[in-house]
Amino acid sequence: xxxxxxxxxxxxxxxxxxxVPWDLDGFWEFAHISRAASAGAHPVAPFxxxxxxxxxxxxxxxxxxxxxxxxxxxxxxxxxxxxxNHARYGPGVTEEKILALREVRAFIETDLLxxxxxxxxxxxxxxxxxxxxxxxxxFPALMExxxxxxxxxxxxxxxxxxxxxxINISLAGIDKGNAIRAVAAELGLPSSAFTGIxxxxxxxxxxxxxxxxxxxxxxQEAVLHRADYVAPHxxxxxxxxILQHPEFQRS
Ligand SMILES: [Mg+2]
Numbered sequence: 001x002x003x004x005x006x007x008x009x010x011x012x013x014x015x016x017x018x019x020v021p022w023d024l025d026g027f028w029e030f031a032h033i034s035r036a037a038s039a040g041a042h043p044v045a046p047f048x049x050x051x052x053x054x055x056x057x058x059x060x061x062x063x064x065x066x067x068x069x070x071x072x073x074x075x076x077x078x079x080x081x082x083x084x085n086h087a088r089y090g091p092g093v094t095e096e097k098i099l100a101l102r103e104v105r106a107f108i109e110t111d112l113l114x115x116x117x118x119x120x121x122x123x124x125x126x127x128x129x130x131x132x133x134x135x136x137x138x139f140p141a142l143m144e145x146x147x148x149x150x151x152x153x154x155x156x157x158x159x160x161x162x163x164x165x166x167i168n169i170s171l172a173g174i175d176k177g178n179a180i181r182a183v184a185a186e187l188g189l190p191s192s193a194f195t196g197i198x199x200x201x202x203x204x205x206x207x208x209x210x211x212x213x214x215x216x217x218x219x220q221e222a223v224l225h226r227a228d229y230v231a232p233h234x235x236x237x238x239x240x241x242i243l244q245h246p247e248f249q250r251s
Contacts, residue, residue, distance in 0.1 A: 001192060001211060002193070002250060002251045003045040003193065003194070003195050003211075003212075003247060003248060003249065003250055003251075004045060004187075004189055004193040004194065004250070005045055005046060005047070005048050005069060005187070005189070005193065005194050006044070006045050006046070006047050006048065006194070006195050006196065006197065006243075006248055007047075007048045007050050007180060007194050007195070007196045007197070007206050007209075007210060008047055008048070008049060008050065008196065008197040008198070008239070009050055009051055009197060009198040009199060009200070009203050009206065010049060010051040010053060010058075010061065011051065011052070011053070011199075012199035012200060012216070012218060012219070012235065013197055013198065013199050013215075013216055013235065013236070013238075013239055014027065014030060014061075014235075014236055014239060015027065015235070015236065016235060017199075017218075022236075023235065023236055023237070026235070026236035026237050026240065027236055029236075029240060030065075030236055030239060030240060031064055031065050033240075033243060034046070034047055034065040034066060034067065035065065035066040037250075038065075038066045038067065038068050039066070043249045043250060044243050044248055044249060044250070045195070045248060045249065045250040046067075046068065046069065047065065047067055047069070048067070048069045048070070048071065048072070048183065048194075049061060049062065049065075049067055049071040049072065050071070050072040050176050050179070050180065050198075050203075050206055051071075051072065051073060051075075052073075052074060052075045052128075052202065053073060053074070054073060054074060054078070054124040054125045054126070055073045055074070055078050055080045055087045055126070056124060057073075057124070058071045058073045058080060059080060059082065062080075062082045063082070067082065068082070068083065069183070069187070070183050070186065072090070072176060072179040072180065072183065073087075074090075074125055074126065074127055074128050075128065075170065075174065075175060075176055075179075075202060076090045076091075076174050076175050076176045076177070076178055076179030076180075076205075077089065077090050077093050077126070077127030077128055077170070077171065077174045077179075078090060078093075078126055078127060079179060079182070079183065089126075089127060090127075090174060090178065090179040090182065091174075091178045091179065091181075091182045092171070092173045092174050092178060093127050093171060093174060096156070097127075097156045097171050098126070098127060100150075100153065100155040100156050101127065101129065101155075101156075101169075101171065103153055103155065104129060104146060104149065104150055104153075104155065104158070104169065105121070105129055107146070107149045108121065108129065108131065108146065109121060111145075111149075112142060112145055112146070113131075116133075116138060116142065118133050118134070118135045118138065119131050119132065119133040119135075119138065119142065120132050120133070122166070127171065127174070128168065128169065128170050128171075129168075129169040130166050130167065130168050130169070131166065131167040131169075132165055132166055133165060134165060136162060136164065136165060139162045139167050140162075142167060143160050143162065143167055146158075146160055146167075146169060147160055156171055156172070157171070157172035157173075158170065158171065158172060159171075159172050175202075175205050176202060176203070176205035176206060177205035177206075177208055177209055180194075180205065180206065180209045181209060184209070191209050191210055191211065192211045193211075194209065194210040194211060195210050195211060195212045195213065195214070195247050195248055196209070196210035196212070196213045196214070197213070197214055197215065197216075197239060197242060198213070198215060198219070198223065199215055199216055199218060199219040199220065199223060200219070200220050200223060201220055201222050201223065203215075203223060204222070204223065204226060207223075207226055207227070211247070212228050212229070212247040212248075213226070213227050213228050213229075214227055214228060214229040214230070214231065214242040214245065214247075214248070215227040215229075215230055215231070215238070216230075216231045216233065216234050216235050216236075216237075216238025216239060216242070217230065217231055217232060217233055217234045217238050218234035218235055218238070228247075229242065229245055229247070
């Protein structure tokens with residue numbers, strides 16, 4: 001079975017999850033492979049980036065890696081193509097929902113955060129909201145206030161989840177899986193034409209929409225169990241190992 005594209009997450013796979021300098025040698029090696037793959041000059045198939053990161057961050061990586069496919073940003077809420085510099089909302093995101101989300105953002109910024117100096121809004125996202133704090137014990141009360149406000153406004157269904165240091169507020173029904181299916185339809189390819197790489201539970205949406213899924217050694221437990229192949233190394237070193245697997249070659 002030929003692999004036409006490799007769908008890969010970014011953080012925890014190509015780069016460290018933490019806010020630290022990258023393994024430049026490893027990343028550089030990956031960048032050379034990606035560029036050659038995009039040019040059809042490498043046995044490895046070319047890449048589709050699929051990440052929670054906002055579009056400007058992804059745009060920069062697409063230029064470094066010569067990514068020519070549409071990229072999935074903000075966990076599926078935004079799809080971006082580099083050649084025409086065109087960003088658009090992913091499937092299920094409507095103007096009405098975006099306006100409602102902006103109301104929620106204004107409420108968080110003007111009503112909640114002035115009383116919570118330990119919390120800050122993450123900048124740069126269009127269709128998701130994230131609040132960061134190193135004191136996550138304050139999250140339950142904040143999450144409750146946000147849910148009550150949205151309900152009072154008659155806003156769209158929201159998913160309000162906490163990770164270690166973030167409250168993430170997303171529109172219900174928007175995820176990496178829906179966006180992958182939309183991109184696959186645009187490319188005119190079945191899921192069997194894709195393989196995937198990811199490291200966290202959100203990336204199981206990649207796993208469900210590809211023929212073969214691999215993860216680096218640092219992946220979360222639930223992902224390690226579901227992967228078809230687990231690399232012996234973490235992060236980009238793991239990805240470089242994964243790319244030698246026959247399933248990630250174009251034929
Ligand atoms: Mg990740």
